[in-house]
Amino acid sequence: MRRLFTIFILSVSLITSASAQTTLKVGLQLEPPNLDPISGAAAAIDEVVYGNVFEGLVRIDENGDIKPGLANFWQISTDGKSYLFNLAEGVSFHDGSPFDAEDVRFSFNRARAQNSTNAKKYIFEPIANIDIFDPYTIMISLNQARPDFLFNIGLGDAVIVSSKSVDKNASQPIGTGPYKFKKWVRGDRIEFERNENYWGALPKMEAITFKIITDPLSAYTAMKAGDIDTFPNYPAPENLFLFNNDPSYEVEVGLTAGETILSTNNKRAPFDNILVRKAMAHAINRKEIIEGAMFGNAEPIGSHFAPTHPDYVDLTGLYPHDLTKAKAFMREAGYGDGFTASLKLPPPIYARRTGELIAHQLSKIGIKVNIENMEWAQWIDQVLRNLNYDLTIVSHVEPMDINIYANPNYYFGYDNKEFQAIIKKIDSSSNPEEISALYKEAQRKIADDAVNGYLFQMGKFGVWKKGLKGMWRNYPIRSNDFRDVYFEEQEGLMND
């Protein structure tokens, strides 16, 4: 019996599949719900299709810089209201239909239409007119100068789609990018193949397979078993160290655009009292949180701004961890004996781990925190939509989203005229130096007011086989653009 069993195991295991060196196997923890980047808010969609299948007028690169995309170059009028784009010629969609200015107009008009389901409709709201001068010259006029417009149209929500295929993009995405969609086995994998008719430089990898691996431990075993070439965003910071001592892998810890914060309901007592918020800010120990919840793989923040941005100001020293000061603020606020608050946590493991540490840290100044774990759908309903919460922890992954504090109806409940004026000035300014100064002022303002507890910038944990080059270190936007990715050994072989 045992011999039979051994023979069976051996014979099954000997059936090996030939693996092609030219295919890149990428691990993903979250499967995108669909592959249409203009239809949903899920970051997982952009992580798969952005830059690979779909392209916008401009492209955001690894450093968060704006690079030419489908527009070769552009000019901005001196009042900052008009953008003249010169489009690349000879570009076609994957179904063969040619790309021109009409596609740009179609895509943008669709995104700003009344019945648009675009999650970032606000990008297109300032558009007043779209004029086509010739098939490769298009002018977009805005109601008012918007310095972030160019960056915004580089996001996944503003990619250019064709009117012929747009309705099927959710399951059969057709774009202009260097890779075209081949196959999606839902729950298992997504396959792309190189677009041999790509208008730009051909990428080096001939095919890309995204493997969906939801279990963090399976992510580890799949990497170690060699089933996966890379996890651009490895889901288990707790066992990242296991790769550090293995010479066949490389680990690169970068940053995402995700500010992880202790969101506080500023409309609800006692959190409407700035003294209470200041007390909490002093009670938070960021170092302990980053060590305990993220295993050291994150960067502390003191405001709602990415440390990778040139306008970043380090405000982590504004409210240093100091229990004496925190308790003094509590007494001054009239809560010397503390109070009870609820902390509603969404499912990601970073939120759950951070939540436990926060509860412990706040208990030291007399705030008794009751943790309530919830699912995303519940969390969105209760916290985000109905503002029915005291405290929560979430990572805000959108790039450059400090303007959410100017929306008095957002779930922070922060209604501050001064801050709203700063954002208004940014939106209407066209002077880069002024904008930079205003962004710094905005960061200081919300940090001073201790609107939320600012904890850490979420890390991006890249793991890949040694020799794989061109992978992004940071996630200025949620994207895994594989156009410049290649295996070093492969090149060496070709030279021989």
Added chain:
Amino acid sequence: MISFLLKRLFSLILTLFVATIIIFILIEVVPGDPAAFMMGLSTNTDAADALRAELGLNLSAWDRYFNWISGMLVGDFGISYTYRIPVSELVLDRLTVSLPLTIYALILSTIIAIPVGVISASKRGSFSDTFLMGTAQIGVAIPNFWFAILLVLLFSTTLQWFSAVGFVGWEAGFFPVLKSLTLPAISLALPQAAILSRVMRSSVLEVMDEDYIRTARAKGLTKRQALIRHGLRNAMIPVLTILGLQFSFLLAGGIIIESIFSLPGLGRLVFQAIAQRDLIVVKSIVTLLVLAVVMITFLVDLAYAWVDPRLRERGER
């Protein structure tokens, strides 16, 4: 026999109908709005409203129930909110993984459990009985996900005989599929085999005390002959019940094993659909599972009738 079948069929349809009502009501009371979920942290409520209209979530509950049931009757299960493809397509794809995995696991578990049960029953009280039943007790106690992780660490990470993740797809051929399902099937099968072998053992022991076995022995059959010719068939009845239960359990109950091996099975689909409030998928799959359970119970009933002619006659009365 025919009236027996008709009666069973009628109760089957009634069960299904009641189940759809319960499922629908349960899903109605679940908090969380699918459209809001899909918009994530976005502040744009217009887009969520447009999406809600697009998904038909603005209709009254009665209209939605009616549309759902009348659609299902003609084989239209609707369109998944998140994946935006027909639910039937989604479920069929998953069944091409879950069904073979379930059958594979059940075959393994039966192959192991029946001989183990019979051996330990016929050598009751001996060392091999104690050893086999002790092992089975451990098999019941060990969580299958832990066992699965051990299998992966040994056969995938260390020996690299098997791929640690995924399903190769049927287009790769029968043997590669068999290979990619082997470790998950073993992890699912062992705890089931442990349960099944204990049931088999007690069932055989019970049968061996029956009068007809004594009669058979008195006629001059050896203990072994009596067991094979008269005992096993009777001992199979409780085992069939357990097998039927295990089949429906394994079909969607392997969520953790599916996650560990990253298999695109039915269990993970349900789990994900619940988390993402893809309620139409949840409703349809739960209904299908009810159908599967009811059908299997029906088949098990038929199998009883096949192994035990007395049950057939009782049905005719």
